[in-house]
Amino acid sequence: MRDATAYLLAVFAVGPLLAALREAGASVWPAVLGHGLLNSLRVALEQNLTVPLEERPASGWLLLELVACVLWLGAAVAVRRLAVSRVGR
Helix, strand or coil: HHHHHHHHHHHHHHHHHHHHHHHCCCCCCCHHHHHHHHHHHHHHHHCEEEEEHHCCCCHHHHHHHHHHHHHHHHHHHHHHHHHHHHHCC
16 A cells, blocks of 8 residues: 555655656657656665665655655656746746
């Protein structure tokens, strides 16, 4: 259950960032490259720097995922604002 919850939180948090990259780049390629980079980064971090999700203490995994979601959403807002200020929409 924790795997599915963590995955869904990540999907809902990273989606706006990829959409902002798509809009800011006026092409699908920034979002495609961002998606690949985020997947690679997450796999590398999970395999090398953390313990498996099912081995993490029950008290800490949700807080970690929520902090990550806030950071991804913050990045989406920053990319969106940068794109708007650059284009002047």
